[in-house]
Structures are given as C-alpha cells and as structure tokens.
Amino acid sequence: MRENLVACFGEPLIGFYESKDDQNEYKKFYLTIGGDTSNVALQLSKFNIPVKFITKIGNDVFGEIILKIWKEWDIDVTDVNISENFQTGIYFTFFENKITHRFIYKRENSASSNYTIYDAKKANLEGLKIFHLSSISQAISKNCLEASFIFLEECKKRNIMISYDANYRKLLWSENFYKSVATHTIKNFVDILSINIEEASIILDKDLSTEEIVKTLLDFGPKIVALKLGEKGGFIGNKDKIVYGKPYYVEVVDTVGAGDAFTASVIFGVLNNWNIEKIIDFANYCASSVCKSVGSTVGQLKFNDIKKFFE
Numbered sequence: 001m002r003e004n005l006v007a008c009f010g011e012p013l014i015g016f017y018e019s020k021d022d023q024n025e026y027k028k029f030y031l032t033i034g035g036d037t038s039n040v041a042l043q044l045s046k047f048n049i050p051v052k053f054i055t056k057i058g059n060d061v062f063g064e065i066i067l068k069i070w071k072e073w074d075i076d077v078t079d080v081n082i083s084e085n086f087q088t089g090i091y092f093t094f095f096e097n098k099i100t101h102r103f104i105y106k107r108e109n110s111a112s113s114n115y116t117i118y119d120a121k122k123a124n125l126e127g128l129k130i131f132h133l134s135s136i137s138q139a140i141s142k143n144c145l146e147a148s149f150i151f152l153e154e155c156k157k158r159n160i161m162i163s164y165d166a167n168y169r170k171l172l173w174s175e176n177f178y179k180s181v182a183t184h185t186i187k188n189f190v191d192i193l194s195i196n197i198e199e200a201s202i203i204l205d206k207d208l209s210t211e212e213i214v215k216t217l218l219d220f221g222p223k224i225v226a227l228k229l230g231e232k233g234g235f236i237g238n239k240d241k242i243v244y245g246k247p248y249y250v251e252v253v254d255t256v257g258a259g260d261a262f263t264a265s266v267i268f269g270v271l272n273n274w275n276i277e278k279i280i281d282f283a284n285y286c287a288s289s290v291c292k293s294v295g296s297t298v299g300q301l302k303f304n305d306i307k308k309f310f311e
Contacts, residue, residue: 003127004076005271006044006051009151010037010137011112011144013105014062017093017294032295033069034091036134036167039260039296040267043286045073047268048303052076054123054151058111062088079123086111093256101256105171113141120147130192130267131155134165135182139172145181152189161223161270163192165263166199175202186220192270193222194263197229210235214242224276226266226283228259236266236280245280248288257296262287282309 016029033042037053044051053075057063059082066088070077089107096102107113125131131151138145155162166182168175179202186193186203195203200213208216210227214237217225227235233247265286269279286301293299 002050002076004050004052005127005129006041006049006267007054007079007123007125007128007131008037008041008044008051009054009131009133009148011035011089011107011110011140012038012053012055012057012066013089013091013107014065015091015093015295018095029092031065032297033066034257034296035089036136036165036260037132038066038070039257039300040132040165040264041070041075042073042297043261043264043300044268045075046300046302047264047306049268049271050074050076052079054079054120056081056083056086056111056115056119058082058086058088059084060087062090063111081115081119083111083114086114089113101254107140110140112144114143115141115147116143117146117150120150123151125151125154125158125160128155128158128160129271130161130163132163132165132263132267134167135178135185136165136167136169136172138181138185139169139178148185152185156189161191162189163263163267164190164194165259166193166195166203167259168199168202179203179205183220186217186222188221190220190222191224192266193217193225194259194266195225195227196259197227200227210244211237211242224266224270224279226262226280228262228287230255230258233284234262234280236276236283238276241276243277243280245277245284248285250288250292252291254294255291257300258287258290260296261290261300278309282306285309
C-alpha cells in the first residue's frame with residue numbers, strides 16, 4: 001500500500017464550458033473536471049506529490065469520467081465511495097465577455113453532499129502529512145459539514161497538518177453562517193490558510209490593509225496565512241514575518257482554478273520546507289499559468305515545468 005502525503009476532501013464536479021468561439025444559436029459546450037479541492041489534488045499530483053481524494057460520487061457516467069481522470073494522474077481513489085442513489089454534481093459555465101463568466105450548478109443532493117460522518121470514520125488517514133479541505137467542502141450540506149469536523153478532530157489527534165481554503169460561495173450559505181463556521185475552523189484546527197480579500201473581510205468584519213489581514217489571521221492560530229490578490233500577486237506570513245509576492249503577468253484567458261493552483265502550490269512549498277518568500281513566488285507563478293487556458297486544470301503546470309525552483 002502506498003503512503004500518501006496529502007488527502008483532499010470535498011466535491012468533484014463535471015463542468016460544461018461554453019465554447020467562446022461558437023456564435024451559433026445553439027451553444028456548444030465542452031466537458032472538463034472541476035471542484036476546488038479536486039483542482040488542488042490534481043495540481044499536487046502533477047507535481048509528483050502522492051495524494052488521495054476522499055468523497056462520494058455517483059455510479060454514473062460523470063463519476064466514471066472523474067475516476068478515470070484521477071487515475072490517469074495517479075490520485076489514490078481507495079476512499080472514494082460510489083453511490084447508487086445519488087448523482088455526481090455538474091455545472092455549466094457561460095462567458096459574458098472574454099473573461100467574465102457565470103455558473104449554473106446542478107449539485108443539490110449530489111452524491112458528494114451525501115458524504116456522512118459514517119463514511120468519514122472509515123477513511124484511511126495513515127501516513128498523511130497534510131489534510132486539505134475548503135469551506136465549500138463544508139457548505140454543500142449538513143452531512144459534509146459534520147464529516148469535515150470528524151476529519152479535523154482526527155487530524156488534530158494525529159498531528160496531521162490541516163490546510164484550509166476559505167472559499168466563500170454566497171449561493172451555498174449566508175455570510176453569517178460562513179463567518180461562524182470558517183472562524184471556528186481556522187481558530188481551532190487550521191495550520192495553512194488560503195484566503196482572499198473578500199473572504200477575509202467577511203470573517204474579520206472590518207476593512208484592513210493586506211498586511212494587517214495576514215497578521216490578524218495569524219493571530220487566530222494558523223502557522224501560515226496566504227492571501228490571494230489575483231492579478232496583484234499575494235501576501236504570505238508566518239510567525240516570523242509577512243512578505244509580498246509580485247504577480248506574473250500573462251495574457252488572461254480564464255481565471256477559474258487559478259486560486260486552487262495557488263493553494264496547491266503553497267502546500268507543495270510547505271512539504272518541501274521552502275521559505276515563505278519562495279512559496280509565494282512559486283504560488284503566483286503556478287496560478288498565472290492556469291489563467292492562460294480555459295478551464296480550471298488545463299493550464300496546470302507539471303513537475304518538469306517547475307524544475308527552475310529547485311535550482
């Protein structure tokens with residue numbers, strides 16, 4: 001049995017992207033894989049990190065596609081449960097202009113949202129260095145919220161580092177509920193926090209400078225806080241210092257998945273014991289690559305693409 005360094009928990013989705021070049025009355029779509037924690041798992045696996053995914057998917061064609069893609073990238077699926085009663089979640093992406101898009105989700109009562117505490121108690125966490133989840137992992141259902149705390153408690157007992165992306169989606173829950181759950185999670189469990197300005201303003205309930213946001217969130221308890229600033233780069237901080245990372249400028253085609261590549265890159269840097277200056281530079285570099293292609297995983301870098309960071 002192989003030893004995984006990272007486990008990701010959450011909801012994988014199959015996405016249907018509108019073709020940008022299609023001017024016909026009847027739209028053409030192409031299929032891709034999505035879901036924030038799945039994007040993180042795929043990016044880590046492309047960096048040659050042994051990673052597993054923990055979830056529940058439907059016994060349907062979309063679930064089969066997800067499993068096929070994960071297996072192609074050597075993601076461990078031994079803790080992926082198959083449901084005969086619920087379907088795999090999907091979403092549609094429509095472009096309003098060259099970059100801006102809107103999403104339509106068909107995920108209510110999906111197989112992933114029916115992952116329970118009984119499923120969580122059976123998952124194998126042996127050998128893990130980092131357990132990754134997001135607030136979306138918690139928001140999709142009461143079942144998943146409860147299961148997330150089973151994992152968080154168990155990881156804390158086992159001294160497994162917990163990575164948390166404070167991914168807020170207003171369609172999934174209210175700001176107050178999000179703030180309550182995310183704050184409790186960060187203060188009591190999180191070691192590595194990935195967050196953006198909007199999410200930080202909800203959790204902290206006040207406007208602060210970027211450095212003040214990182215400092216305040218570090219006071220909550222995480223060992224590392226990475227603040228995503230999109231096209232402006234990002235900040236990262238630990239107990240010793242807070243540093244700014246400049247962006248890498250590229251021709252932006254689609255920004256979906258860039259934040260997940262950023263988060264995966266921070267995890268990768270921590271696993272390699274890099275200093276935070278190198279981590280934030282690497283995270284910005286990998287996030288910028290995703291922006292050059294349509295879809296959340298097409299532009300993800302492979303290990304051969306990042307060898308310069310080991311020189």
